Amino acid sequence: MKNEQKKLSRRGFIRRALYNTAGICVGSITLAAFGKSEDKPIPQMTDDLSEFDWGFIVDITRCIGCGACVRACKAENKVPDSYFRTWVERYEIDANEDVHVDSPNGALDSFKENHVQDKHIVKGFFVPKLCNHCRTSPCVQVCPVGASFVSPDGVVLIDKKNCIGCGYCVQACPYGCRYLSRPPGTADKCTLCYHRIHRGQSTACVLACPRKARVCGNLKDPDSEIRRMLNERPYYMLKPELGTNPKCAYIGLDKEVK
Amino acid sequence: MQNTAYVRRIFIILLCVIVSGLIIQRLLRPKSFGEFGSYRGNSLAEIASQESVHHGKEVCRECHDKIWNTHEKDIHFSVQCEVCHGPGDVHVKYYHGEVKLISKEDAQMPKKYTLEGCLFCHRKLNSRPRTFAQIDPVEHYQFLGITGTDVRCTECHSPHEPLFLLDEVKKARIHPAIFECENCHDSRPEKGIKEVAGHPVIFTCQDCHPAIVKDFTKHKHSFMRCTACHLFYRENETSGRIFKNSNQRFCLLCHEQKPFRDPNKVPQIDFPKHLEDTASVADVNAEDLKDNKTVCLKCHTDFVHDSDLIKKIRGSER
Numbered sequence: 349m350k351n352e353q354k355k356l357s358r359r360g361f362i363r364r365a366l367y368n369t370a371g372i373c374v375g376s377i378t379l380a381a382f383g384k385s386e387d388k389p390i391p392q393m394t395d396d397l398s399e400f401d402w403g404f405i406v407d408i409t410r411c412i413g414c415g416a417c418v419r420a421c422k423a424e425n426k427v428p429d430s431y432f433r434t435w436v437e438r439y440e441i442d443a444n445e446d447v448h449v450d451s452p453n454g455a456l457d458s459f460k461e462n463h464v465q466d467k468h469i470v471k472g473f474f475v476p477k478l479c480n481h482c483r484t485s486p487c488v489q490v491c492p493v494g495a496s497f498v499s500p501d502g503v504v505l506i507d508k509k510n511c512i513g514c515g516y517c518v519q520a521c522p523y524g525c526r527y528l529s530r531p532p533g534t535a536d537k538c539t540l541c542y543h544r545i546h547r548g549q550s551t552a553c554v555l556a557c558p559r560k561a562r563v564c565g566n567l568k569d570p571d572s573e574i575r576r577m578l579n580e581r582p583y584y585m586l587k588p589e590l591g592t593n594p595k596c597a598y599i600g601l602d603k604e605v606k
Numbered sequence: 607m608q609n610t611a612y613v614r615r616i617f618i619i620l621l622c623v624i625v626s627g628l629i630i631q632r633l634l635r636p637k638s639f640g641e642f643g644s645y646r647g648n649s650l651a652e653i654a655s656q657e658s659v660h661h662g663k664e665v666c667r668e669c670h671d672k673i674w675n676t677h678e679k680d681i682h683f684s685v686q687c688e689v690c691h692g693p694g695d696v697h698v699k700y701y702h703g704e705v706k707l708i709s710k711e712d713a714q715m716p717k718k719y720t721l722e723g724c725l726f727c728h729r730k731l732n733s734r735p736r737t738f739a740q741i742d743p744v745e746h747y748q749f750l751g752i753t754g755t756d757v758r759c760t761e762c763h764s765p766h767e768p769l770f771l772l773d774e775v776k777k778a779r780i781h782p783a784i785f786e787c788e789n790c791h792d793s794r795p796e797k798g799i800k801e802v803a804g805h806p807v808i809f810t811c812q813d814c815h816p817a818i819v820k821d822f823t824k825h826k827h828s829f830m831r832c833t834a835c836h837l838f839y840r841e842n843e844t845s846g847r848i849f850k851n852s853n854q855r856f857c858l859l860c861h862e863q864k865p866f867r868d869p870n871k872v873p874q875i876d877f878p879k880h881l882e883d884t885a886s887v888a889d890v891n892a893e894d895l896k897d898n899k900t901v902c903l904k905c906h907t908d909f910v911h912d913s914d915l916i917k918k919i920r921g922s923e924r
Contacts, residue, residue, distance in 0.1 A: 377629055412738050414727040416689045423693045424659045438733045458726040472733030497645035507649035543656035552660050558685040
């Protein structure tokens with residue numbers, strides 16, 4: 349009898365070993381899933397985000413195309429060469445109503461000479477471009493992993509830890525405001541200097557603009573400069589027909605600007 | 607009994623699938639997911655924790671208050687220090703004691719002058735708003751009799767106060783918009799408005815200031831436009847501010863003796879030696895110079911127009 353109890357068949361031994369291994373695995377996975385919290389302390393947002401709705405104004409009538417905004421943005425956000433979170437386009441319209449558009453190196457070094465030399469230019473202006481922080485962003489809609497999102501205070505941002513670099517959002521943006529940054533191989537874009545605006549500073553491009561052609565502010569604050577300007581000045585948005593509800597207002601926008 | 611065992615087995619399998627699904631979801635989904643929406647809530651704070659690189663000119667004031675005050679009085683006051691000098695990032699952190707592992711040399715701000723630095727804003731371009739001050743370097747040098755093309759802007763225009771006339775702008779009254787030939791024409795036409803038959807009549811300076819314009823045409827600067835000295839700062843489509851400028855530093859922008867200037871083209875004076883030489887006849891003292899008073903026009907009223915003309919006219923009207 350004693351001998352029978354002690355005896356363990358080979359089949360029985362393997363079965364028990366498998367059960368035990370499975371049990372240990374399930375137990376440790378459950379512990380990992382429900383047990384401990386994240387290791388690193390995460391900085392918390394101190395502002396009440398529901399009090400903010402960030403918007404942007406570009407006053408084309410004031411822009412002189414100096415490119416200070418482009419240089420400031422590059423330095424502030426360490427944007428890699430040949431990529432731009434903001435850039436300045438130059439429009440030259442000749443007497444035949446032909447439109448000539450250029451933006452050499454995003455106007456990083458301003459404009460060295462007139463683009464069209466041999467035609468009579470009747471109208472010219474500069475159009476600074478940046479992410480429109482649309483209320484219904486196509487780039488957010490196409491993201492398969494929830495890495496692109498609109499923050500509660502109305503800024504379109506990218507969670508770079510979760511971005512898989514598929515590039516769908518780059519193709520989806522109708523304004524061409526996104527790029528794939530390599531390294532680290534994730535999508536990147538204008539964050540409206542999210543780190544600055546929540547410290548009470550203006551964005552780097554607004555700070556750098558010598559002509560006050562750019563204004564960034566809280567649309568929910570009735571006393572803000574941006575609210576006052578939107579109430580007083582006629583403005584228009586880029587490609588409103590696409591239904592993206594962009595939040596970047598352009599004062600003095602010409603019909604030729606796409 | 608057979609049926610019950612079958613159903614039980616299905617429920618056990620379903621339960622296992624649900625439990626393992628929950629465990630896998632819990633494992634793969636970030637902790638803060640769903641805090642604000644269908645994304646990782648902590649990413650907001652992570653993005654907001656990026657360090658600022660630009661500090662703004664108020665931070666520069668803490669140490670460089672003298673230069674800061676000079677710059678603040680200039681019409682370029684809206685140009686941030688960091689626009690020309692580059693971001694203050696490491697420099698500010700070093701002197702605030704926030705970083706210590708770099709040398710003092712590495713914390714220096716670049717001060718290098720480049721012609722492009724000025725021309726980023728002031729190069730003459732078709733697309734630039736015509737009311738904004740812009741120059742063609744070749745034309746500008748020719749007008750001022752400057753020989754050589756490598757002369758720096760800062761030889762005449764002090765880098766921190768290139769036009770130093772903000773006080774005058776602030777004191778100036780609103781003036782109706784001034785339109786120049788180039789507002790409609792590509793370049794300055796050879797013929798004047800009155801020489802062209804059928805040209806639309808427009809307001810010129812002499813329509814409102816006939817006595818001064820008439821007097822001005824008798825003097826040496828008559829080849830120049832009124833707005834060469836009385837700069838016009840346009841504030842909107844219909845109005846702006848015109849400076850009643852007679853600051854001696856403004857005269858010296860063109861007339862100060864410099865080795866690169868052609869003396870045959872522009873008369874030059876050695877300043878402030880000129881004042882010492884003429885001390886016996888000119889009633890100018892050091893206090894006048896400090897206050898940037900009208901020093902040149904004390905003697906040289908005959909070079910421009912009679913500065914007292916307005917007073918005389920107004921006096922006679924009364």
